[in-house]
Amino acid sequence: MAKDWVILAEDLMKVYQMGEVEVRALAGVSCNIKRGEVVAIMGPSGSGKSTLMNILGCLDLPTSGKYILDGEAVETLNDDQLADIRNRKVGFIFQSFNLLSRTTALANVELPLRYAGNVPNKKERARAALESVGLGDRISHRPTELSGGEQQRVAIARALVNNPAIIMADEPTGNLDSKVGREILELLLALNRDNGTTLIIVTHDPANAALTQRIIHLRDGLVEEKK
Amino acid sequence: MNIGQSIIEALETLNGNKLRSGLTILGIVIGVGAVIAMLAIGQGAQDTITGAISGIGTNLLFVSSGNQTQEVRNPKPLTLGDAEAIADPFAASDVLAVAPIIQGRGDVTAGGQTMSVSVTGTTPQYFIMQNYSLLEGDFLTQDNLQGNASAVVIGPGVADKLFGRRNGVVGETIRINGQPFRVVGILQSKGGGMFGSQDNQVIVPFTTAQTRLIHRSALNEVDQLYVQVVSAQAVPLATDEVKQILRQRHRTPVGVDDFTVFSQADFLSIAKTVTGVFTIFLGGIAGISLLVGGIGIMNIMLVSVTERTREIGLRKALGARKRDILIQFLIESSMLSLIGGMIGILLGWFLGFIVGRIAAASGNPFNPAISLNAILLATLFSAAVGLFFGIYPANRAAGLEPVEALRYE
Numbered sequence: 001m002a003k004d005w006v007i008l009a010e011d012l013m014k015v016y017q018m019g020e021v022e023v024r025a026l027a028g029v030s031c032n033i034k035r036g037e038v039v040a041i042m043g044p045s046g047s048g049k050s051t052l053m054n055i056l057g058c059l060d061l062p063t064s065g066k067y068i069l070d071g072e073a074v075e076t077l078n079d080d081q082l083a084d085i086r087n088r089k090v091g092f093i094f095q096s097f098n099l100l101s102r103t104t105a106l107a108n109v110e111l112p113l114r115y116a117g118n119v120p121n122k123k124e125r126a127r128a129a130l131e132s133v134g135l136g137d138r139i140s141h142r143p144t145e146l147s148g149g150e151q152q153r154v155a156i157a158r159a160l161v162n163n164p165a166i167i168m169a170d171e172p173t174g175n176l177d178s179k180v181g182r183e184i185l186e187l188l189l190a191l192n193r194d195n196g197t198t199l200i201i202v203t204h205d206p207a208n209a210a211l212t213q214r215i216i217h218l219r220d221g222l223v224e225e226k227k
Numbered sequence: 228m229n230i231g232q233s234i235i236e237a238l239e240t241l242n243g244n245k246l247r248s249g250l251t252i253l254g255i256v257i258g259v260g261a262v263i264a265m266l267a268i269g270q271g272a273q274d275t276i277t278g279a280i281s282g283i284g285t286n287l288l289f290v291s292s293g294n295q296t297q298e299v300r301n302p303k304p305l306t307l308g309d310a311e312a313i314a315d316p317f318a319a320s321d322v323l324a325v326a327p328i329i330q331g332r333g334d335v336t337a338g339g340q341t342m343s344v345s346v347t348g349t350t351p352q353y354f355i356m357q358n359y360s361l362l363e364g365d366f367l368t369q370d371n372l373q374g375n376a377s378a379v380v381i382g383p384g385v386a387d388k389l390f391g392r393r394n395g396v397v398g399e400t401i402r403i404n405g406q407p408f409r410v411v412g413i414l415q416s417k418g419g420g421m422f423g424s425q426d427n428q429v430i431v432p433f434t435t436a437q438t439r440l441i442h443r444s445a446l447n448e449v450d451q452l453y454v455q456v457v458s459a460q461a462v463p464l465a466t467d468e469v470k471q472i473l474r475q476r477h478r479t480p481v482g483v484d485d486f487t488v489f490s491q492a493d494f495l496s497i498a499k500t501v502t503g504v505f506t507i508f509l510g511g512i513a514g515i516s517l518l519v520g521g522i523g524i525m526n527i528m529l530v531s532v533t534e535r536t537r538e539i540g541l542r543k544a545l546g547a548r549k550r551d552i553l554i555q556f557l558i559e560s561s562m563l564s565l566i567g568g569m570i571g572i573l574l575g576w577f578l579g580f581i582v583g584r585i586a587a588a589s590g591n592p593f594n595p596a597i598s599l600n601a602i603l604l605a606t607l608f609s610a611a612v613g614l615f616f617g618i619y620p621a622n623r624a625a626g627l628e629p630v631e632a633l634r635y636e
Contacts, residue, residue: 059544059629080548087546098541098633102243103236114232115546158545 005068006165006198007033007056012065014051014221025051026062027221033166036196038189040209043218050170052218053202057092057168058085070165087115091159093169093188097151099143099158105130106139109157116162129157133187149180156187166198167191173208185211230558237559248563251527255567255612256574258517259605263575265513266604267595268582269506275593276498280491286323287356288454288466289489290473302485303477307433307447312472313454319468321461326353327433327449331441335381335429337389337401344385345428346403348436349453354380356455364397364412371411372432375439379408383416384426403429406439462490514608520567521612528560528620539624540632549625556621557614564613568606575605 014026025048033039043049054060055067058074061082067074070089077085086092091112099108109126113119130139133153143151152172159167169188173181185208191197201212209215217224241248290313293302307327312318314325326349333346347353354366362383371378379401386393389401399410408431417425431440437447456465466488473486532539539552579595586593 054630057544059633080550083543083546083548086544092544094541094633098537100538100541102239111542112545115542115548115551162546 004034005032006035006037006070007031008066008068009056010066012052012055012062012067014048014055014060015063024221026055028065029218029221029223031216031223033198033200035165035198036192037214038192038199038212039201040212040215041200041202041218042204042206042209042215043224044204047218048221049202049218051221053168053170053200056166056200057090058082083115087112088162089165091162091164091167093152093155093159093167093172095171095174097143097148097155097175099151099154101143104140104142105135105146105154105157108143108154109161112158112162126157126161129161130154132160132191133157147180148176149183152176152180152184153187156184156191160191160197164197166200169199169201171203172201173203173205181208230554233555233558234562237555237562240559241562247527251523251563252567252570254520254523255517255564255609256520256571258513258520258612259568259571259609260574260578261513261516262510262605262608263572263597263601264578264582264595265509266506266601267575267579267597269502269509270598270601271579271583271593271595272505273499273502274596275591276502277495280494280498282358285459285491286456286462287491288456288462288469290452290454290469291450291487291489292485293487294484295487297483299483299485304443304445304448305450305452305473305486306445307449309473309476310449310452312476313452313469318472319465321457321465321468322454323457324352324356324455326350326356326453326455328353328451328453329433329436329441329443329448330450331436333404333429333440335385335389335401335403336405337399340389342385342388342427344382346436346440347428347430348433348441349430350433352455353430353453356453359417360415362393362413362415363395364410366412367430367432372434374432375434376432377406377408377435378411378432379403380412380414380430381410382414382426382428385429386413388427401429403431404440462492466490517608517612520609521564521616524560524563524613525616525620527563528556528617529623531559532556532620532624535624536627536632536635539627540629540635543627543629544633552627553621553625556624557617560617560621561610561613564609565606568609571609572602572605 009032010030012026012029013024016023016025029052041049041052051060055062058069061075065075069085072085074082074085100111106123106126109129110122113122113125119125127139130136133156135150135153135157138146138150143154146154167188172188173184176184188199188201189211192199201208203209290305292305293299310325310327313322316322329348331346332343334341334343350372351367351369364380367378367380370376381401383393386396390396390399393413396413397410400407401410402408454465454469456462469488470484474484477485479485542552576597579597583593583595
C-alpha cells in the first residue's frame with residue numbers, strides 16, 4: 001500500500017518566530033498523493049502554499065507532523081540526508097528558472113547528477129533529458145542565448161534527469177506569456193502521461209489548475225477543500 | 228562531486244568575472260613576488276658577504292685589543308713584542324707567521340693629483356696572508372722593513388687616479404702626507420670588499436709607518452695582528468696558543484682577557500646571523516603585503532557569496548551537501564591564491580634579476596639567489612592564505628538555508 005503513495009503527510013505544522021510573534025504558516029495540513037498523480041496546490045498569497053511546497057520538497061522541515069516521501073520518513077533527517085533525498089527523489093522547477101547563466105544547457109542539466117556521486121554516463125543522461133524536452137539541438141547554448149520557454153524546458157530537463165519520485169513546479173508558467181506557459185504545462189502533463197511522473201504544481205492560475213487531476217486549496221495554513 | 232570537475236568549474240566561475248578575479252590575483256602576485264624578491268635579495272647579500280669573508284682565507288686569526296663581549300678596564304694595547312712572542316715557533320707551534328698592522332688615513336699626491344687613501348703599515352708576511360698579487364714590481368721586503376725605507380706598494384685605484392695608468396708606475400715617487408715615497412709595486416685589483424675598496428690603499432713598511440706616518444701613544448703599539456695558522460684544522464689550537472701567550476704578556480692569566488681573537492669562522496657566523504636577520508626582516512615586511520592580498524581574497528569571496536546566494540540555494544535544492552558548497556568556494560579562493568602565487572614567483576624572480584643587474588651596473592657584483600626553499604615557502608604560504616581567508620566565506624555559503632537562499636533577491 002505504501003508503494004502507491006508517494007507522499008504521506010499528516011498534520012504538518014510550521015511555525016515561524018517573527019520577533020515576538022509566532023506565525024503559523026501551516027496549521028496542520030494532511031495530504032496524501034498517489035504515484036503518478038498530478039496535483040495542483042492553490043491558494044492566495046500567505047496561505048502557506050510555498051511553505052507546504054518547501055516541506056514536501058524537503059527544503060525545509062516541519063515544526064511537527066509526519067511526512068513520508070517515497071517510503072522514507074523525512075522529519076528525522078539531518079541536513080546532508082535531506083540534501084541526498086532532494087537529489088534522488090525530488091525535481092524542482094522554479095518560476096524564475098534558476099539556471100546557472102555561466103554554463104551551458106547541458107552542464108545545467110548535468111548538475112544534479114554531479115551531486116549524486118558516482119553516476120556513469122552523466123553527459124549522455126543529461127543529453128537524453130534535454131532531448132526529451134525537445135532541446136536536443138540546444139545543448140551547448142547558454143541560458144542567456146535561450147528564450148524564456150526554452151530556459152524553462154532546460155529546467156524541466158534538469159528536474160527529470162535523476163528520475164525523481166516527484167517533480168515539484170512552483171509557478172512554472174509565472175514568468176512566461178500565456179502561449180508559452182501553456183506549452184510548458186502541456187510538456188509537464190505529457191511527461192506524466194508518458195512516464196507516469198508524479199507532479200505537484202503550485203499555481204494561482206485556475207486555468208492551469210483545471211488541467212490537473214486534483215486541486216488542494218490552502219487558506220490560512222489549512223486545507224480548505226478537495227476536488 | 229569530484230575534485231577535477233570542481234576545479235574546472237571554479238576556473239570557469241573565475242573566468243566569468245575576469246577583472247575582479249584579475250585584481251584579486253594581482254594582490255597575491257604582488258605579495259608573493261615581494262616575498263620571493265626579498266628572500267632572494269637577502270640570500271644574495273648573504274652569499275656575497277660570506278663569499279667575501281671566505282676570500283680572506285680559512286687559516287687566519289685576527290687579534291685586536293679590547294674585549295667585545297665583556298667590560299675590561301684599561302686594556303693594554305697590542306705591541307710588536309706581542310707579535311714577536313706569537314711568532315716564536317716554540318711558544319706557538321701552530322702559528323706560521325704574524326703580521327702586525329697599523330692603519331690610518333693619509334693624503335697621497337703625485338703630479339698635481341691628490342687623493343685620500345687608507346695607509347697600512349705592516350710586514351712582508353701581510354701580502355702572503357692577504358693573497359695579494361701584483362700587476363708589476365715587488366712586495367715590500369724585509370730590507371725595506373729594517374731600513375725604515377720610504378717604499379710603498381699602491382693599489383690600482385691609486386695608480387689610476389694619480390698617474391692615469393697602471394703600467395710603468397714602479398719607480399715613480401709619490402708623497403704621503405707630504406713625505407716622498409718610491410713606488411715599488413702595484414697590487415692587482417680585488418674590487419670592493421666588506422671593509423671598503425681594497426683598491427684605494429697604500430701599504431708601507433711597518434717601521435716607516437710607525438715613525439713617520441701613523442702616530443700611536445705607546446711605543447711599538449699595533450692596531451691588529453694577523454696570525455697565519457699552519458692549517459685550517461689547527462685554527463682552534465692556534466687560537467688557544469695565541470690567547471695563552473697574550474694572557475701571560477698582558478698579565479691577565481685570571482680574569483677577563485683584554486684582547487680579542489677572531490677567526491674567519493667567527494666572522495662568518497656573525498655575518499650569517501646579521502644577514503639572516505636582515506632576510507627575515509625583509510621577508511616579514513613583504514609578508515605583510517601577502518597578508519593584505521589574502522584579505523583581498525576574503526573580501527572578494529564574501530561579495531561573491533552574497534551575489535550568488537540564489538545559486539547556492541539552487542545547488543542545495545538540487546542536492547548539494549554542505550561539504551559540496553564548502554569545497555566549491557574553497558577551491559575558488561585557493562585557485563585565486565595559487566594562480567597569484569605562480570605568477571608572483573615569476574615576478575619575484577624578475578625583480579631579483581633586475582636588482583642583480585642594477586647592482587652589477589653600479590659596480591657591486593651581487594647575485595640575488597632564488598632558492599627552491601623560497602619558492603616552496605611562497606607557494607605553500609599563498610595556498611594557505613587562500614585557504615585561510617577562503618574558509619570564512621565558504622562556511623558562510625555552506626551554512627545558508629536553502630529556502631532562504633532561493634528566496635534571496
